[in-house]
Amino acid sequence: MKYTLNEKAASFNTEIFNTTLRIVEDTSNPLYKIPIFLSYATPYNKLQVKFLSEIIKMLKLNLLFPRTLGTTDQYTETNLTSIRRMILSTYGMISIAFNRIYIKKAIALNATSNVETFKNFWVSSPYLQIEPAMAYQHGLPLMVMIERNFRQNITQNSNFGGIYAANSLPLNIIVVDISTEKSIAEFFNSAFWNESFMDWIGQVRNAYTIQTEPDFKYEC
Numbered sequence: 001m002k003y004t005l006n007e008k009a010a011s012f013n014t015e016i017f018n019t020t021l022r023i024v025e026d027t028s029n030p031l032y033k034i035p036i037f038l039s040y041a042t043p044y045n046k047l048q049v050k051f052l053s054e055i056i057k058m059l060k061l062n063l064l065f066p067r068t069l070g071t072t073d074q075y076t077e078t079n080l081t082s083i084r085r086m087i088l089s090t091y092g093m094i095s096i097a098f099n100r101i102y103i104k105k106a107i108a109l110n111a112t113s114n115v116e117t118f119k120n121f122w123v124s125s126p127y128l129q130i131e132p133a134m135a136y137q138h139g140l141p142l143m144v145m146i147e148r149n150f151r152q153n154i155t156q157n158s159n160f161g162g163i164y165a166a167n168s169l170p171l172n173i174i175v176v177d178i179s180t181e182k183s184i185a186e187f188f189n190s191a192f193w194n195e196s197f198m199d200w201i202g203q204v205r206n207a208y209t210i211q212t213e214p215d216f217k218y219e220c
């Protein structure tokens with residue numbers, strides 16, 4: 001069966017909607033006790049949707065509830081105020097900087113002796129700079145991920161990298177290959193991912209315990 005371009009776009013948008021709907025429906029499930037901030041650039045292809053779905057599934061298997069602005073939570077305030085409200089009401093963050101914007105050519109320090117030209121690279125949403133930075137400032141347990149592209153050295157350099165550039169965060173930034181279903185499966189089956197994820201979960205549960213303990217304890 002052949003599909004027109006509009007039919008393919010409609011099918012893809014339906015898949016994203018269904019993924020979003022599943023997250024929203026889980027809001028009332030009492031199993032998911034600990035809310036975390038799941039920050040990500042909106043996926044634009046099926047491999048990114050698949051990767052995001054796997055992350056959400058693993059969070060729920062560990063009894064964490066992923067919350068995302070515009071998906072599970074809607075606020076009437078300005079964007080920065082909404083981000084702050086979300087950070088103050090969660091106990092950890094996972095951020096996923098999916099490739100969103102393809103830049104064919106960029107020029108830094110134009111019309112100077114230090115001019116530099118960069119070609120054919122990707123960057124993510126600017127909110128994937130803002131939200132993790134605010135979470136780090138608040139002290140949330142933080143896991144930062146960025147999608148690999150063929151010019152990663154440009155994406156993460158001092159001109160375009162921001163928090164993803166070298167020495168910006170005192171964390172191990174996880175660079176993920178989402179180019180094929182096989183690379184996604186290999187990532188989630190890797191010892192590195194499982195150890196990193198379980199370590200982060202432990203930090204989140206510890207943060208939840210600390211934040212929800214009473215100020216005064218009436219037993220020894």
